[in-house]
Amino acid sequence: MQQLQSLSAALTEGIHAKYGLQVQVEEPRHEKSNVSTWKVRITTRPAQQHMPAQRIHLDICAVPSYDIRPMVLRNYYGVEMGTSGLILQVQSREEILADKIVALALRPNPMKNRDLWDIGWLIQQGITLPAELLPLKICDHHCEPERFTDLLNQRMDVLKNNPQTRQDFTKEMRRFLPTRVVKQTIAQEDFWQYLVSTITEQGFIALKAFENTPGQSFSM
Structure with a gap:
């Protein structure tokens, strides 16, 4: 820094x-x-x-980024700020998804509800989790694989079994989402189950990335 x-x-x-x-x-x-x-x-x-x-x-x-791509800065607000056409080197959506999975496990309590939303949104955009980046990323965060997998399993268990998690998510996301999106998503009875299922599926993909992680090697 x-x-x-x-x-x-x-x-x-x-x-x-x-x-x-x-x-x-x-x-x-x-x-x-x-x-x-x-x-x-x-x-x-x-x-x-x-x-x-x-x-x-x-x-x-x-921490470093591993999948950087040039992207044109988008103006979502229609206010000319002299940045039109500006090209920035940014993380790919795939790597952002990997970072969200890492954050789901490693972020101190409580879980960040916008991380949950972002994971679901990225999957809906057709983004595939680059599981091969996860061992590199937890190393950058000075976290052992066993601790990461334990924490990720704990978070997935909380998502599935703690009703308060859904209440907190719904309450916070209503503040950020347009009314139209609220009606199409969090206001629907089955949306939470869909989101948890989506996140859990990505969590299991992440866990598989560590099943064949080699332990210490003492080759001489």
Whole structure:
């Protein structure tokens, strides 16, 4: 993370220079995980004190990516920001799915509901889990295969057997999803069972990636 020591100043100066907005950046605390979070607080309407400041969290994970592809930046909001046609090197959707499976097992309690949604969404897009990346990724997270498989099994058990998990998922996702999508998904009685089945299937694929993982070798 040493390369990012100047990120706070770059964010503050860049946003203020481009948009004339007041910006405060809180640098990450020193944590043992591979993820550091910069908390950006932007005052979008300084003349209207009753309006809350916008908050953005930038999570930067200090682990490598293995399947990087050039992609054109998409403008979903119809606001011209001078980035049209910008090409970025990004993770493939396949590797994002692998990261979501790793996060499902290794993320501290509780599970992140948006991870569950993302896994289901990626599968609906026809994405195949690149199971061969999983041993590399848990090594990057300094996790032993046995611990990863134990944690993943525990999470799948919670998904299938803890009713509170469904309630928490439904409550949170209603805040983010358009009404149309809510009606087509989480409002349907069978959706949760479908999602759990989809995630569990991917979990078993992930577990198989470690069945033939060789142990220690002492070849001389």
